[in-house]
Amino acid sequence: MTADGGRPRWLARHPGTWFIIGLLTMGLALKATGVLDEDEPSINTRSELVVLSGADESAGRQRQRLIDEWNSVPGHVKARLESLSTESDDQHSGMVSRAQASNPTVDVYNLDATWTAEFATAGYLYPLDSPDVTGFLPGPLATCQYDGKTWALPFNTDAGLLYYRKQVADRLPRTLPPAPNDIRSMREADPALKAGFATPLSSYEGLSVSALEAIWANGGDVYDEEKDLIVIDQPKAVEALRQLAAAMKSADGLPPSVDPGSTGFQESTTRQAFQSGEVALMRNWPVAYTALWNADPPMRDFGVRALPYASVLGGQNLAVSSGTWDQKAAQELVEFLTSQTSERTLFEKGGLAATRTAVYDELKDTHPYAATLLDALRTARPRPKTAYYALFSNTLQDVVTEALNNDGELPADAVARLTNAVHGRVN
């Protein structure tokens, strides 16, 4: 078709015409692939805002109460809370599946603080339209921001605390895991002690949290975001894992510094070990406080204080789904649920750590434990920001488990595996 003889004369005289035709063809082809990829637009038949969240564990179901309150205001688009399980991995899968569904049915996601980057880059969210972010604690707010935009508002936050049995209150170690002398001293106070300290080391998100904290405590890190570099093979990080592995072995006739059973512990099993008196100290989230207090039999002879090192920052953020049928109303609902009044209700009545500084000021006299929590929150550090957090965290758990089973020695390909994972690659 390019043979000159076959062309009409006007075309030969205007070679630029071919250029235009080519351009049009290419444009059409690109458009066609776009159309083929895209799902058919669904007809909106929805009339209420659906908030998808992990099951409400707050005392007295305060989240539902806030939704009820929103619904009671005339003129508000009605909202409904849809629940997933309490387990974070399951919530993630449930929310991603709903986000990928052909038919959007969610307006607001209650996202774990580590998922913002993933949901933002995957196009599951609308960035918030000039939200008012004054008054939020800087740490939790930072987990809502990615790529220069605010994608969510912090609903509740979380930081690990050090729980101790009252017998050892005056013998608390300065560092964790406790040194042999600390163990000796604590055992004098509590001869039934089987180990000093327990923290979840079972292969789930809790292991990522415990490992990050142990490495940070020793001055190391796992991922340098600025340089986009995995640094878990640096001496301080490596040393931290060795110490943790060594701490699970008993020496000099003393109980081990870290309960070796921790490799099978999640949050609840750690709490049981603490409550049963097997360990004198544990790392757990604030929610364990209420759980111990309301346990059967209830536990009273314990105290909490900030960890001797930076905790991992937990918490959940409310974000507007890109599948919402009413973006404006959805953002208003997010703003309402994270307002100072709502945050106060969630903290005071529901036991969920508030994301606004003012709430802690208001409650510092009536809730002495609020000050401890605020201290922990101020120093808490976010987990690595990556759009592939789930893959990264799973890989970190594998690597750390292998290391702990091998006296803390990292597997040779640890850096390669984590580097791939942080970029969404599988080996």
Added chain:
Amino acid sequence: MEANSEMSDPAGGSGKDPHLPNLIFITLVLMILAGGTYALLVIHNSAFLVTTGVIVIAIQMWHPAIQHLAEPLLNRLSDRIGSSTGHALRRAGKGTAAGTAVVIIVSGLIIFELTHSEPCPHTVELRVLTSTEGLQAARELANGYIAATARENDGCATVFAHVYAATTAEVTSPLARSWVDTENEQPSVNVGTRPDVWLPDSMLDVRNVYDTIVKNRTRETDEADAQVTPTTTASENPAAGLPAPLASITSIASSPIVLAGTKAGVTSAGTTSAGNADQTLSSLVSALISRSKATLAAADPGSSAAGRLAVTAYLHDADDQMVDTVVARQRQQLVSRSTPAATDEISLLCDALRHGAVPSAVLTSLRTWRRLMARKPLGGAGCPAAPATAPGLRAEPLATRDAPALDLPFVQFTWTRENHDQQAAADGFRHWLLSSAGRDRLAGAGLDPPIAGCGSLDHNPCIPDDLTATLKRYDQAKAPGRVLLAMDVSGSMTARTAAGPARAVVAAQGVTATLGQLGEHDEFGLWTFPGRDRDFTELAGLAAGSAKQRVTIADALRRIRPSGSTPLYATILAGMRTVADSGDAPIRALVVLTDGDDTTSTLSPQQAAGEIERLAAGSGPRLYLIAIGEARCEDGPGRTGTGLHLLTDAGRGSCLQADTGKVSAIMDHIFGTLWSGR
């Protein structure tokens, strides 16, 4: 791409040095061919290939324009280089400039696509539900599939699998109801997110879901009929003949139930060879059980598919006949004693490992045993690895022919069809599992290839035909009993039997011999009548049938010294009231052993029978009498209403006449009746 040949053509046919353009032409063609072939080899994304092809065609269309632009540039270049080289260049260049531009752009595009390290696109979420025992293996399989999708896609996985576990009991009803919340069930909260793929251990689990769907549908139809509205039936899946939401079932692997353990524990059960191809699993197990002090651990059928299949092995005899209720109870209790604190295979083995041992004999799936032997994680929270060297451990289990087997169905649902990507990911997972790479992973996880026919709901060769009946027998065997034995120790029991010892002694030995039938779940007590200062004496109150209780009773029986009258009615009435009181055991009975009729009561036999009937009504305890010596079950000749059967008829039990020496056999018979729930 083919357009380049003609672009080079004019250059090839003219100029001072005709070889140069030919050379350029050939090089160009080779480069394009090589580039195209490479692109086809590495790029599996057809959308990308189509787009690239369209771009190439578009660029070819621009060729005159590129030529138009390139010509003056080349002219200027050749002017600078010098006239002789420049002249040749100019001539060749005219034709090839455009071709070169095309090659550069196309190869540039391909190289960019291949080398630039753009972040991976987001993965499709695939939710995989499995059994608690299969969790670890399912995770390994899912990871294998994820890695396979990444290999074809430049290291970027296209699928992320969330693998989670729940028991059959937890998922049957939610799956049958399409995972929708109801008043009583909130599966999304209590079990987990709705699965795209279900990987249970056995077709038995799928059968449960199937039956529930059919049952629900029948009920809905009935309700609809009652309201005289048109009936709506759930849409059939015509391809597989499955009711929605079941869309497809494919058996992806198998794993037989084997007898494994320590050398001392299992070897003498059968041959010493690992093959045992000539024996059935039940004959191995029967041989094992017949040994004194035998133990046999197995998972609980209520929470484990492997446990359900294992029941078949220990509730059949050496000839593969189902054992009777009495033997079933003995065997069930043996397994129950050997398997403390166990629900499924994983908790069974982990519990043993925590005590630093492996069970001396265990019925388990070969999958789980292989994983244990390979020191792979079993999946239990905090489950220690098997000891590297366990003394006396027999690594090879005793495998047998025709053993029941897990058939690992891969189940997909109609609801996934709503989402094209997730459906494709689920289909892709299934295809991969059936590919050779998938087979390797299945073997690595401890699984065997699928067995022909084991993907069907009915007549599945992996599942014994009489499993339903076997499980019913198991339930009977497991039902706790609450049995009170009242033994006559009146003066007449001192009478000598034909064999020599007193009746009381022989009867007591008979009772002692049957105590072994009582398990931990059972309650058992012993009274004797008459008592010292009242109608009866409580030698052992009703209590769980622990070893201690059995010893207590056996000791008490040895010490009885018969004397006094026979307050039979008073003892029966008090005994029945005691058994009826409290406790929710489904099997409750009073067994009375007597050698004569009542000698103290003011009640007539008919009055006593009336009272007994009242106590036995509904789910009240049953009354059994063992009549020895002078006691008579049947009416005397011409004396209607004098036999003891009058009492047991009222008590919904039976009266059994026995030689004193046969007490043990009669007790066995009574227990057999009791345990069968008849």
